[in-house]
Amino acid sequence: MSNLLIIAIILGLGVAGFVLGRQRALVSAGGDKRNLHSLPIYYGANVALSAILPATGLLAIWLIVQPMAINSAVSDLISDDSISETGTRDLVMADVRRVAEGLDRAVQTGAMGADTSFALDAGTDDVRDTLASLGVALGSDVTPETLAAGQRYRELLGTGNLLKTLAVIATGLLGLCVTYLRTHKDFRARNTVENGVLLLLIGAASIAVLTTVGIVLSLVFNTIEFFRLYQASDFFFGTNWSPSFSGRGQTSELGILPLLWGTLYISFVALVVAVPLGLFAAIYLSEYASKGVRSVAKPLLELLAGIPTIVYGLFALLTVGPLLVEAFGDGGLFGVSWMAGGTAVMTAGLVMGIMLIPFVSSLSDDIINAVPQAMRDGSYGLGATKSETVRQVILPAALPGIVGAVLLAASRAIGETMIVVLGAGAAARLSLNPFDAMTTVTAKIVSQLTGDSDFASPEALVAFALGITLFVITLGLNVFALYIVRKYREQYD
Amino acid sequence: MEDMIQVDRAMSTQQGTKISAKGVQVYYGDNHAIKDVNVEIDDKTVTAFIGPSGCGKSTFLRCLNRMNDTIDVARVAGDILIDGEDIYDPKVDPVQLRAKVGMVFQKPNPFPKSIYDNVAYGPKIHGLARNKAELDAIVESSLRKAALWNEAKDRLDAPGTGLSGGQQQRLCIARAIATAPEVLLMDEPCSALDPIATAQVEELIDELRQSFSVVIVTHSMQQAARVSQKTAFFHLGNLVEYDDTDKIFTNPQDSRTESYISGRIG
Numbered sequence: 139m140s141n142l143l144i145i146a147i148i149l150g151l152g153v154a155g156f157v158l159g160r161q162r163a164l165v166s167a168g169g170d171k172r173n174l175h176s177l178p179i180y181y182g183a184n185v186a187l188s189a190i191l192p193a194t195g196l197l198a199i200w201l202i203v204q205p206m207a208i209n210s211a212v213s214d215l216i217s218d219d220s221i222s223e224t225g226t227r228d229l230v231m232a233d234v235r236r237v238a239e240g241l242d243r244a245v246q247t248g249a250m251g252a253d254t255s256f257a258l259d260a261g262t263d264d265v266r267d268t269l270a271s272l273g274v275a276l277g278s279d280v281t282p283e284t285l286a287a288g289q290r291y292r293e294l295l296g297t298g299n300l301l302k303t304l305a306v307i308a309t310g311l312l313g314l315c316v317t318y319l320r321t322h323k324d325f326r327a328r329n330t331v332e333n334g335v336l337l338l339l340i341g342a343a344s345i346a347v348l349t350t351v352g353i354v355l356s357l358v359f360n361t362i363e364f365f366r367l368y369q370a371s372d373f374f375f376g377t378n379w380s381p382s383f384s385g386r387g388q389t390s391e392l393g394i395l396p397l398l399w400g401t402l403y404i405s406f407v408a409l410v411v412a413v414p415l416g417l418f419a420a421i422y423l424s425e426y427a428s429k430g431v432r433s434v435a436k437p438l439l440e441l442l443a444g445i446p447t448i449v450y451g452l453f454a455l456l457t458v459g460p461l462l463v464e465a466f467g468d469g470g471l472f473g474v475s476w477m478a479g480g481t482a483v484m485t486a487g488l489v490m491g492i493m494l495i496p497f498v499s500s501l502s503d504d505i506i507n508a509v510p511q512a513m514r515d516g517s518y519g520l521g522a523t524k525s526e527t528v529r530q531v532i533l534p535a536a537l538p539g540i541v542g543a544v545l546l547a548a549s550r551a552i553g554e555t556m557i558v559v560l561g562a563g564a565a566a567r568l569s570l571n572p573f574d575a576m577t578t579v580t581a582k583i584v585s586q587l588t589g590d591s592d593f594a595s596p597e598a599l600v601a602f603a604l605g606i607t608l609f610v611i612t613l614g615l616n617v618f619a620l621y622i623v624r625k626y627r628e629q630y631d
Numbered sequence: 632m633e634d635m636i637q638v639d640r641a642m643s644t645q646q647g648t649k650i651s652a653k654g655v656q657v658y659y660g661d662n663h664a665i666k667d668v669n670v671e672i673d674d675k676t677v678t679a680f681i682g683p684s685g686c687g688k689s690t691f692l693r694c695l696n697r698m699n700d701t702i703d704v705a706r707v708a709g710d711i712l713i714d715g716e717d718i719y720d721p722k723v724d725p726v727q728l729r730a731k732v733g734m735v736f737q738k739p740n741p742f743p744k745s746i747y748d749n750v751a752y753g754p755k756i757h758g759l760a761r762n763k764a765e766l767d768a769i770v771e772s773s774l775r776k777a778a779l780w781n782e783a784k785d786r787l788d789a790p791g792t793g794l795s796g797g798q799q800q801r802l803c804i805a806r807a808i809a810t811a812p813e814v815l816l817m818d819e820p821c822s823a824l825d826p827i828a829t830a831q832v833e834e835l836i837d838e839l840r841q842s843f844s845v846v847i848v849t850h851s852m853q854q855a856a857r858v859s860q861k862t863a864f865f866h867l868g869n870l871v872e873y874d875d876t877d878k879i880f881t882n883p884q885d886s887r888t889e890s891y892i893s894g895r896i897g
Binding site for chain 1: 726729734741742744756757806807
């Protein structure tokens, strides 16, 4: 029975439980809902929830555990000899699964009887051809061992699925019956439903957290794999980035320093642009602007945050780059020739800075608004002007929060990709000239993983090491920023 | 206690008018908050504004240093003269005016700076000190006048927000008198303080009378009776009665005043 059908049955049980539970409660109260402890819908919801929640929970766990259990049971059947022929155990297991699926499909479409499918013999029947005619392609001929493992796989899968269906539906029915029998006018259904709601909310929150953990783990395993193939010290302290896709590791130099330098340089330029502009905009909006101006200008400014970064990238490539070349390039307005092409640290940094303005301004605006009016009154009452008040009272009071906002913007800048790809070029180099083309960690992750990449080579795996380095940097910045913001909040609340 | 008040009253000498308000009207948008108030406030005197909540006493106080300018919808009409000069004249700079007419607020609001910097803030922005030594002297004398010097002299670098509520309010008073104002406005300066801190601040107000003209808004009639020489009673935006404090509390002319001080309204 398919999973979708099982879920539908459980939901059906839930609906039935709702109606039944509600009815039973009302009957026990003599049809008068004022005699009930809770509102009638709580009794219904209680029965429905206890039919649905445990059953779906069981289904979810089953779906995770069953493939792992079957895999380990079947892979014991495969001898080490056949593994050495084809390469890795994973490849053999993939073949086993494909044989099993192919045979199942053959039975389903009627090309083969269920009995004959189990009676196949690798020596006499050409399993590979039979399956190919059904659209299942196999990499090599099916050995008796693979076929046996495949058959075993099918058996286990069949039993597992049957058990799953029975267990899940039984759990649903059990939950329904138990709660239905407990439903009575004095039963505190309201409180029980409250617990059910709590469980739902905890589930939602833990999915988000577990995803983060999963992301980190997938990065970590691949990074460990990378460091097995490539010296960690060469990666962290190498000053040269020249991956070679032809060789296998020996000719590649994968030093992170030029990329890290490019990342930090571009982020620095972006912050130099974004922090003053964003902060001044925030001060204007929160202290000087009238209500009318504020209600129009603030959403307009925040609109900048809604522009896709690829559009910013195009803006950098087509508008800002050529403008900068006209000013700083050969024969340009300033008579200097610092800039060779449109793609440069400056181009990407300027555009990224514009992108970050709403980040800085809207967070700073909130923080400046959180400074109590009493501070302003105190300062005005002493005869200070607006700008004196802003400079000497409001900004010092809001400073920790503003620092937090800047750090959040910085971690955003460090993780930015599209603007860099289009605006900063692809050359990894260590240079001080902001008009040189450089590249960043994120841009290189993209270029290492796009196209034909062999996930066993250090050239592809380096992307995960780059990713986790970046992750650690931005995570550190975020934690630091949150710490500062929280410390600041305690001052006035 | 009663005797002390009587002695105080005897000491209070009429030194001429400091602030003179004629036909003052204040509007908050469509709301007519102050209706045709005329009042003469004497120099070197404590004048108390009393009245029920929303009667306009704080609003009128904030007219005296043009703090209402910071509220967009507020509009003031009529004349307010300080030393014969119209403070709503276009020539007058409200920023300069507020240095001359200091203000202390309901809730202590020290800046998130050190005690020293809190007091030095006003003198610094108005350039009252030529050098560090003069600034130090201003800070010390202000803290002394505010009766905070002995408690704060060893911790001038500590943040002002770390003081107790009563100390914070005295710090705010020190901060206000550091700019050498001529008038000190106090908007319910004791309403956030406990009785002991209140007594200290009230004692301080009485001493400040030597140097300034003090106008205090208060909810507490006992406080008005204790600290002030003149009392003005506001009701629904009108100035109902304005006279010597003992006269207001013993022999009010208006029936509304009598009802208020005897606790029948308000």
